[in-house]
Amino acid sequence: xxxxxxxxxxxxxxxxxxxxxxxxxxxxxxxxxxxxxxxxxxxxxxxxxxxxxxxxxxxxxxxxxxxxxxxxxxxxxxxxxxxxxxxxxxxxxxxxxxxxxxxxxxxxxxxxxxxxxxxxxxxxxxxxxxxxxxxxxxxxxxxxxxxxxxxxxxxxxxxxxxxxxxxxxxxxxxxxxxxxxxxxxxxxxxxxxxxxxxxxxxxxxxxxxxxxxxxxxxxxxxxxxxxxxxxxxxxxxxxxxxxxxxxxxxxxxxxxxxxxxxxxxxxxxxxxxxxxxxxxxxxxxxxxxxxxxxxxxxxxxxxxxxxxxxxxxxxxxxxxxxxxxxxxxxxxxxxxxxxxxxxxxxxxxxxxxxxxxxxxxxxxxxxxxxxxxxxxxxxxxxxxxxxxxxxxxxxxxxxxxxxxxxxxxxxxxxxxxx
Numbered sequence: 001x002x003x004x005x006x007x008x009x010x011x012x013x014x015x016x017x018x019x020x021x022x023x024x025x026x027x028x029x030x031x032x033x034x035x036x037x038x039x040x041x042x043x044x045x046x047x048x049x050x051x052x053x054x055x056x057x058x059x060x061x062x063x064x065x066x067x068x069x070x071x072x073x074x075x076x077x078x079x080x081x082x083x084x085x086x087x088x089x090x091x092x093x094x095x096x097x098x099x100x101x102x103x104x105x106x107x108x109x110x111x112x113x114x115x116x117x118x119x120x121x122x123x124x125x126x127x128x129x130x131x132x133x134x135x136x137x138x139x140x141x142x143x144x145x146x147x148x149x150x151x152x153x154x155x156x157x158x159x160x161x162x163x164x165x166x167x168x169x170x171x172x173x174x175x176x177x178x179x180x181x182x183x184x185x186x187x188x189x190x191x192x193x194x195x196x197x198x199x200x201x202x203x204x205x206x207x208x209x210x211x212x213x214x215x216x217x218x219x220x221x222x223x224x225x226x227x228x229x230x231x232x233x234x235x236x237x238x239x240x241x242x243x244x245x246x247x248x249x250x251x252x253x254x255x256x257x258x259x260x261x262x263x264x265x266x267x268x269x270x271x272x273x274x275x276x277x278x279x280x281x282x283x284x285x286x287x288x289x290x291x292x293x294x295x296x297x298x299x300x301x302x303x304x305x306x307x308x309x310x311x312x313x314x315x316x317x318x319x320x321x322x323x324x325x326x327x328x329x330x331x332x333x334x335x336x337x338x339x340x341x342x343x344x345x346x347x348x349x350x351x352x353x354x355x356x357x358x359x360x361x362x363x364x365x366x367x368x369x370x371x372x373x374x375x376x377x378x379x380x381x382x383x384x385x386x387x388x389x390x391x392x393x394x395x396x397x398x399x400x401x402x403x404x405x406x407x408x409x410x411x412x413x414x415x416x417x418x
Contacts, residue, residue, distance in 0.1 A: 015044050081109050082217055089224030095130070098228045102221050103131035106193070109217065110210070112201040114138060117183075117221065119191035127191060136176070136196055142169035149180035150189055155215055156180045157206070160199055170196060177202030181215055183222035190226055193218040241315040243293060244300035252314035252322050256375040259326055263368050270368040271325040271333035274382045278360045278394040280319040291351045295359055298349045306340045330367040330399050337363050337397040362389040363397035371400045
């Protein structure tokens with residue numbers, strides 16, 4: 001009897017020892033003839049079950065904490081990269097540099113995904129890819145209405161098995177996950193950041209934290225690209241004539257000094273031609289400023305089409321223009337201008353449903369070093385030759401006199417006679 005009771009207590013002791021050692025899956029003895037021992041065993045079973053539930057809860061919390069730490073690590077590294085991206089974009093001088101920086105950063109931040117950065121064009125009827133990456137093909141351009149993110153004004157995530165529809169520009173040819181994020185600058189959508197990948201890769205890379213990071217990156221890129229484009233626009237406006245698109249007078253004066261120094265250094269000729277549209281004041285009076293502006297733009301387009309990329313056409317003011325032709329002799333410059341004159345006479349300019357009369361031009365050509373060694377002397381020589389062309393009957397280009405100063409004192413800004 002005493003031996004049987006000791007055996008029973010040994011069983012209870014082993015259960016308690018197992019619980020103390022963390023072995024929660026107990027072998028449960030049955031003591032039907034001893035209600036007190038049966039109650040002890042039941043209590044130990046309930047304790048084991050509670051410990052099992054607590055352990056499972058701790059494991060879940062540990063897993064969640066591990067996942068949170070991993071996401072925090074991703075966010076931390078992402079914000080570091082975002083800070084680097086911001087600094088790089090602030091240092092970009094051109095849009096092309098900024099596009100390359102954005103593509104490289106996106107490739108690094110979202111490895112395994114393909115995508116592109118798209119910007120809205122001037123007409124706002126197309127969104128064009130300015131940077132792409134990855135092995136999955138993305139479209140080169142699409143209308144803004146084809147992108148849900150641009151239409152809704154916030155990010156749009158589409159999965160193969162999800163309820164969200166795919167954007168028309170991201171229609172997959174296989175299982176794909178697509179994320180589009182509008183790039184907003186000062187409340188205006190200037191483009192979209194598009195990420196696409198296979199579902200297994202996207203599920204691993206596009207976590208909730210990574211999506212928030214992508215939104216922050218898109219905002220940073222939008223502001224930086226808007227600033228770069230604004231700087232480029234201001235830079236163009238500072239050197240371009242707003243009506244004709246040719247270089248303006250200030251840029252021409254700077255270029256003349258630079259090109260003279262280059263010609264002197266390389267021992268090559270340099271030709272200057274000042275051109276003036278004949279009778280333009282009367283033309284402007286008869287057909288109005290709108291007609292005159294159209295004629296100026298048409299002539300300017302012809303100048304650009306007729307010269308080399310190394311040459312320069314600029315508008316000095318009114319209907320007076322300057323051609324700067326590095327490496328050309330005066331004779332070659334006059335021959336080029338004769339071709340321009342012939343094409344200008346045949347050019348049809350339409351305004352308000354009618355064809356405007358043809359326009360002729362006169363010009364004066366001078367060259368370095370034959371007609372001077374500095375900008376002032378060369379421009380005076382070309383301007384004097386322009387006056388000679390006007391006096392001789394217009395519609396011609398005259399070479400400057402080989403020697404001797406002009407017979408009158410001419411300022412660069414003074415206008416030749418009609």
